[in-house]
Amino acid sequence: MQLPFNHFKAALAGSGTLYGIWAGFGTAYAAEVVATTGYDWMLLDGEHAPNSVPSLLAQLQAVAPYSCAPVVRASHGDATLIKQLLDVGVQTLMVPMVETAEQAATLVRAMRYPPAGIRGVGGGLVRATRWDAVPDYIRTAHEQLCLIVQIESRQGVENAAAIAAVEGVDAVFIGPADLSTSMDHAGDARQPDVQEAIASTIRDVCDQGKACGILAPDVGDAQRYAQWGCRFVAVGIDISLLRQAALHNLARHRGEGLVASATASSTY
Numbered sequence: 001m002q003l004p005f006n007h008f009k010a011a012l013a014g015s016g017t018l019y020g021i022w023a024g025f026g027t028a029y030a031a032e033v034v035a036t037t038g039y040d041w042m043l044l045d046g047e048h049a050p051n052s053v054p055s056l057l058a059q060l061q062a063v064a065p066y067s068c069a070p071v072v073r074a075s076h077g078d079a080t081l082i083k084q085l086l087d088v089g090v091q092t093l094m095v096p097m098v099e100t101a102e103q104a105a106t107l108v109r110a111m112r113y114p115p116a117g118i119r120g121v122g123g124g125l126v127r128a129t130r131w132d133a134v135p136d137y138i139r140t141a142h143e144q145l146c147l148i149v150q151i152e153s154r155q156g157v158e159n160a161a162a163i164a165a166v167e168g169v170d171a172v173f174i175g176p177a178d179l180s181t182s183m184d185h186a187g188d189a190r191q192p193d194v195q196e197a198i199a200s201t202i203r204d205v206c207d208q209g210k211a212c213g214i215l216a217p218d219v220g221d222a223q224r225y226a227q228w229g230c231r232f233v234a235v236g237i238d239i240s241l242l243r244q245a246a247l248h249n250l251a252r253h254r255g256e257g258l259v260a261s262a263t264a265s266s267t268y
């Protein structure tokens, strides 16, 4: 069989906004529900959601029949963890808190086999090769792998151009909650200096010919970031959407207005 084609990686080179949704339940069943709703991509969160390599594998299998492209966020940039995630079939990998070009280059090497990198060979043992059904996997795997590094600190913003310029970095994703917190604004990304940091990062990434993405559940924020050049925008978080829908439903049946604090969040 053919190496699975990475539609998300290919779409990054196109035009228009790719709308994504954050999947935080950590179960295959919830991920499959989300995958049926028409978003272009979904983020399976291994950093803040209760996930493990086996739970991410189950979610990849559950969403495989649908057109919603899975992006898996690792908890951190450890080479052994990256090897395990690639082996279970992750093709688009996001790594949080990348602050230097050197860190980004190390991540690229973790995703490539020698001599270009340090990835170990899983061969017929792993789903990535479809248990050896994919011919020449070792030589061709990198063509369908996509690396997204997250910029979400002052240092990352300062080094955005150098990080995006690294060969093998396909895209940069801005984390507004962590970035604003690192700038002493505790999750409030609308502060003017955070907005300037976001704008400059998008500019620097686009100038390197790489795609930029961001999390922006608010419609106005999402539209502004898309106008500034973001190609892929996560516009919702499944857990928050469920909670908001539950609150609205209860208030509707009780004939009450929503209490502002019931839906407010310091981040999203």
Ligand SMILES: O=C(O)C(=O)C[C@H](O)[C@@H](O)CO
Pocket (backbone or CB within 6 Å): 048, 150, 152, 174, 175, 176, 177, 178, 179, 215, 267, 268
């Ligand atoms: O810093 C951010 O924003 C992100 O990286 C996304 C958050 O981790 C996400 O969990 C929403 O709060």
